[in-house]
Amino acid sequence: MLTIRKLTFDEAEAVTCFIEKQLATIKEGFFFPPNSSIVSKALNADTGISFGAYDGKELIGVRLTYIPGLDKDNHGYDLGYSLDELLLVAQFHGTLVKDDNRYKGIGHELVKTNCDEIFTTKFKIILVTVHPQNDVSIRLFQKNGFITKKLVNKYSNLPRLIFERRKSE
Numbered sequence: 001m002l003t004i005r006k007l008t009f010d011e012a013e014a015v016t017c018f019i020e021k022q023l024a025t026i027k028e029g030f031f032f033p034p035n036s037s038i039v040s041k042a043l044n045a046d047t048g049i050s051f052g053a054y055d056g057k058e059l060i061g062v063r064l065t066y067i068p069g070l071d072k073d074n075h076g077y078d079l080g081y082s083l084d085e086l087l088l089v090a091q092f093h094g095t096l097v098k099d100d101n102r103y104k105g106i107g108h109e110l111v112k113t114n115c116d117e118i119f120t121t122k123f124k125i126i127l128v129t130v131h132p133q134n135d136v137s138i139r140l141f142q143k144n145g146f147i148t149k150k151l152v153n154k155y156s157n158l159p160r161l162i163f164e165r166r167k168s169e
């Protein structure tokens with residue numbers, strides 16, 4: 001049975017192993033793995049809001065979100081955000097579904113659940129970057145209310161589209 005629930009800090013190793021095992025199944029350039037610092041932030045209740053999808057006890061999907069604050073990796077700088085806006089950002093890094101479970105709506109459930117939860121907090125803007133040819137991911141974010149803002153180069157010169165979703169008042 002599929003369940004979606006918040007990831008906790010003591011799952012850092014399981015999440016990292018899951019990501020590492022899945023890397024070979026992803027087209028080059030489509031997924032830039034989060035480093036250990038981002039995984040830690042994303043799983044810490046004070047600095048992140050992240051969800052996992054489980055089939056029974058098996059982790060089959062992750063949706064990692066961290067709060068970048070004024071760190072230079074806040075994509076809001078690329079979009080010319082004001083200081084106030086930068087502090088409203090929750091940033092996605094890592095949407096990944098196990099290869100034999102893709103295209104069944106799990107990615108959508110993870111993104112929807114994560115957005116709903118973020119918008120219960122003080123963070124009102126969600127940013128994510130996607131490779132411009134990652135059609136499944138682009139469709140997934142568009143379907144969840146994200147709009148394309150800008151094409152930039154990130155993560156050692158990979159082309160990335162920045163997508164933004166703002167909480168509607």
Ligand SMILES: CC(C)(COP(=O)(O)OP(=O)(O)OC[C@H]1O[C@@H](n2cnc3c(N)ncnc32)[C@H](O)[C@@H]1OP(=O)(O)O)[C@@H](O)C(=O)NCCC(=O)NCCS
Binds near residue numbers: 030031096108136
């Ligand atoms: C991207 C990813 C997270 C999406 O999760 P998912 O569970 O596979 O996606 P969903 O089943 O929720 O479907 C997303 C959309 O893509 C569509 N889709 C399904 N199969 C597709 C295919 N072969 N090609 C293009 N689009 C497809 C779905 O129909 C759905 O759109 P719809 O609801 O309008 O029909 C997942 O495929 C994945 O892990 N990919 C590899 C890692 C990756 O690229 N991550 C994104 C980094 S930004």
